[in-house]
Amino acid sequence: MGISHLNGDRAYRTVSNSTRAGNTRNLINAELVVSVSWLIKLRWIAGAGVLIVTVVIENIFHLGAPYTMLYGIGVSILLYNLYFYVSEQKASKSNRSEIYYQRLTIWQTVLDWIAMTLLFHYSGGIESPAIWYFIFHIIISAIFFPLNIAFTISILAILLVSGTTFLEYVGILTHQPLSGFLPQPLYQQPLYILGVLGFYSSTAVIVTFLVGSIQNHLRQRESEIIELTENLQRTTKRLQALNECAKIVGSTLELKQVLERMVETTAKAMEARACSIRMLDKSGRYLEPVAVYGLSQTYINKGPVDGLTNLLARETLSGKVVNIPNAPESPLLQYPEEARAEGIKSMLSAPLLGKNGPMGILRVYAVEPNRFNQEDEEFISAIAAQGSIAIENALAYQGIQELDKMKSQFIQMVTHELRSPVSVTRSLLRTITAGYAGDLNEQQRDILDRAVRRIEFLQKLVDDLLDLATGKAQPKLDERPVPTELIAVIRRVIARYQIPVKEKGITLEFLNKCQCEEIRVYATIEGLDRILNNLLSNAVKYTLKDGKVTISLERMDGEVHLAVQDTGIGIPEESLPKLFQEFYRAPNAKEIENEGTGLGLSIIKDIINRFGGRITVESKLGKGSTFNVFLPLEGVEKP
Amino acid sequence: MSKKHILIIDDDPDQRLTVRLPLEAAGYQVSEAKSSEEGLGMVKQVRPDLIVLDVMMDTTTAGFQVALTLHSPDPNSEYKEFRHTPIIMLTAIHSTTPLRFAPDSDYLPVEIFLEKPIDIEVLLAKVKELLPQ
Numbered sequence: 128m129g130i131s132h133l134n135g136d137r138a139y140r141t142v143s144n145s146t147r148a149g150n151t152r153n154l155i156n157a158e159l160v161v162s163v164s165w166l167i168k169l170r171w172i173a174g175a176g177v178l179i180v181t182v183v184i185e186n187i188f189h190l191g192a193p194y195t196m197l198y199g200i201g202v203s204i205l206l207y208n209l210y211f212y213v214s215e216q217k218a219s220k221s222n223r224s225e226i227y228y229q230r231l232t233i234w235q236t237v238l239d240w241i242a243m244t245l246l247f248h249y250s251g252g253i254e255s256p257a258i259w260y261f262i263f264h265i266i267i268s269a270i271f272f273p274l275n276i277a278f279t280i281s282i283l284a285i286l287l288v289s290g291t292t293f294l295e296y297v298g299i300l301t302h303q304p305l306s307g308f309l310p311q312p313l314y315q316q317p318l319y320i321l322g323v324l325g326f327y328s329s330t331a332v333i334v335t336f337l338v339g340s341i342q343n344h345l346r347q348r349e350s351e352i353i354e355l356t357e358n359l360q361r362t363t364k365r366l367q368a369l370n371e372c373a374k375i376v377g378s379t380l381e382l383k384q385v386l387e388r389m390v391e392t393t394a395k396a397m398e399a400r401a402c403s404i405r406m407l408d409k410s411g412r413y414l415e416p417v418a419v420y421g422l423s424q425t426y427i428n429k430g431p432v433d434g435l436t437n438l439l440a441r442e443t444l445s446g447k448v449v450n451i452p453n454a455p456e457s458p459l460l461q462y463p464e465e466a467r468a469e470g471i472k473s474m475l476s477a478p479l480l481g482k483n484g485p486m487g488i489l490r491v492y493a494v495e496p497n498r499f500n501q502e503d504e505e506f507i508s509a510i511a512a513q514g515s516i517a518i519e520n521a522l523a524y525q526g527i528q529e530l531d532k533m534k535s536q537f538i539q540m541v542t543h544e545l546r547s548p549v550s551v552t553r554s555l556l557r558t559i560t561a562g563y564a565g566d567l568n569e570q571q572r573d574i575l576d577r578a579v580r581r582i583e584f585l586q587k588l589v590d591d592l593l594d595l596a597t598g599k600a601q602p603k604l605d606e607r608p609v610p611t612e613l614i615a616v617i618r619r620v621i622a623r624y625q626i627p628v629k630e631k632g633i634t635l636e637f638l639n640k641c642q643c644e645e646i647r648v649y650a651t652i653e654g655l656d657r658i659l660n661n662l663l664s665n666a667v668k669y670t671l672k673d674g675k676v677t678i679s680l681e682r683m684d685g686e687v688h689l690a691v692q693d694t695g696i697g698i699p700e701e702s703l704p705k706l707f708q709e710f711y712r713a714p715n716a717k718e719i720e721n722e723g724t725g726l727g728l729s730i731i732k733d734i735i736n737r738f739g740g741r742i743t744v745e746s747k748l749g750k751g752s753t754f755n756v757f758l759p760l761e762g763v764e765k766p
Numbered sequence: 767m768s769k770k771h772i773l774i775i776d777d778d779p780d781q782r783l784t785v786r787l788p789l790e791a792a793g794y795q796v797s798e799a800k801s802s803e804e805g806l807g808m809v810k811q812v813r814p815d816l817i818v819l820d821v822m823m824d825t826t827t828a829g830f831q832v833a834l835t836l837h838s839p840d841p842n843s844e845y846k847e848f849r850h851t852p853i854i855m856l857t858a859i860h861s862t863t864p865l866r867f868a869p870d871s872d873y874l875p876v877e878i879f880l881e882k883p884i885d886i887e888v889l890l891a892k893v894k895e896l897l898p899q
């Protein structure tokens with residue numbers, strides 16, 4: 128019983144400076160386990176010792192003694208030690224609790240004291256040389272137990288020895304001498320008894336004091352080391368958490384992910400039960416939960432948090448770290464009952480501050496009262512500062528994406544509205560030029576033809592713009608790239624250019640270097656058609672008579688390389704970087720064809736990007752150009 | 767032999783004119799309806815030999831609804847006598863319709879899709895094909 132107390136006492140002393148008892152408890156438990164197994168080992172020696180000494184005094188010294196009892200005691204010690212040994216082996220395998228080990232220790236001590244007292248009594252009481260064996264147990268208890276307990280144990284040892292001696296002295300217990308050991312019985316000589324008991328008792332007390340003091344000193348050192356180790360572990364953990372947060376800031380721009388990883392990292396680093404982030408809503412007044420780790424839904428949905436009337440929120444948003452050591456009782460809390468029900472006893476709140484003022488609150492919750500200290504306050508401040516940067520970056524990125532989408536949607540809408548009247552105007556003009564509205568004179572026809580040409584250009588521009596906008600707007604689900612056969616598309620597009628090529632007097636060649644009749648890439652048929660059509664139409668357009676256009680196809684590592692090469696007018700070096708920009712046209716291209724929108728290449732670049740591929744261009748002015756398209760092969764992990 | 771009758775269902779009067787002029791010049795009798803509702807009424811009234819139908823009218827897919835109603839396989843359909851009346855559907859691929867690319871006849875019981883802007887020669891050729899004299 129004393130032992131369970133004393134362990135509790137030690138646990139308290141060791142961790143009094145720290146509320147994080149987890150590690151320390153483990154250490155004490157480990158020590159207890161070690162000491163139990165150590166006691167068992169020593170007891171083998173003690174039991175065997177009793178038996179050997181008995182054999183020696185019986186057979187070598189031929190003393191008279193109650194041998195049956197002495198052998199009995201030796202065998203009993205070995206037997207109950209065997210029981211403890213087996214129990215301890217089993218317990219270490221099944222990872223038993225601390226309480227189990229404490230009980231085991233108590234039972235061992237009780238049995239040891241009984242065995243020792245019996246040994247003392249049956250080897251002659253006050254005349255017994257075994258009296259000094261009590262000192263072992265006194266030393267052991269002074270090592271393992273706090274000083275007051277060790278003194279209690281040594282006094283118990285004194286009382287047991289004195290009591291047995293007294294009972295033998297007055298004749299209540301029969302004196303069991305080792306006959307032949309002493310020339311005459313001394314157990315009734317008061318002076319001898321006083322002398323032996325006096326020295327025995329003082330030895331017991333002095334040994335307890337000496338061992339206990341040294342041990343106390345060591346124990347103090349030990350607890351300091353434990354605390355330092357703990358501090359070190361905590362600091363490492365926090366540094367890791369800060370590092371983790373820095374990584375989050377750098378790695379992802381998805382706001383939800385940023386916030387969720389932050390709350391989890393913070394809760395774990397601070398060994399707290401939960402962590403949450405609330406952000407100010409659009410009104411800038413109410414705080415909405417955006418990421419939560421370790422809190423129940425009931426607690427999260429407890430009610431609106433108003434940044435103006437909620438005292439804790441107001442205080443935090445003003446830029447301070449607020450430490451609440453006694454959560455349910457704090458007057459700052461708007462929902463004390465909910466906090467009590469959730470088991471929250473401490474809270475630590477830090478503001479998330481952006482460039483334009485507070486954005487939200489990072490809060491950590493613990494189930495222990497008085498949990499957070501100044502070190503924690505500094506740590507949460509650092510995390511909140513890192514987090515604020517991550518949040519601002521993510522918000523800015525989100526804003527840009529939304530803006531880009533809105534822009535695309537706007538262009539799409541406007542373009543669509545433009546397209547319809549342009550299309551009808553062209554049809555109307557065509558009914559006149561085709562003579563369905565009566566005959567025209569030559570001048571009228573010429574003017575109308577010019578108008579038709581202008582309208583046709585406008586129509587192409589609008590179509591291209593609409594393609595570009597549609598491509599940039601959210602790609603629809605059914606237009607996701609799927610494994611698509613490429614060679615058939617190439618042949619179909621080439622067939623389309625057979626007549627123009629013949630009319631212009633240039634050759635068009637297809638070089639299939641992959642030695643196969645089918646090759647599948649991640650794309651859509653429409654997209655591939657569009658890419659090839661654009662590249663081939665450009666190549667044919669800008670290649671002069673007797674020139675050559677070559678399409679080649681090659682399978683490479685994980686992708687397909689499609690090249691469209693021409694011996695045309697080429698692209699000026701200064702134009703190359705701008706080639707894929709919207710509306711850009713190289714000056715020499717304008718000379719060949721005045722009416723081009725400059726959107727074709729940016730449209731196909733956009734399509735190729737959506738397929739997970741890329742496009743490059745090489746060109747030499749006057750010699751020709753090569754456009755290289757790389758598309759991911761089917762079955763290859765897409766980036 | 768009487769003139770073949772063609773019904774144009776389109777909400778854009780200019781578009782109707784550009785279809786009407788060449789068809790009349792080619793010797794067809796032409797009627798016009800400016801909404802899908804009016805169109806379905808006119809079908810019963812004028813009993814056309816062929817219908818030119820715009821996709822986007824009061825809703826973005828109103829034309830599809832008209833085509834489905836007219837060519838419904840339901841034997842009790844009130845339009846069952848027009849089940850085999852050919853339809854030329856005018857579509858705009860470049861549009862904000864939920865269906866970005868024109869559906870084909872597997873999905874819709876329509877004979878031919880023509881993409882706007884309409885090429886008059888193509889339109890006339892298709893009409894001639896569907897209505898042999």
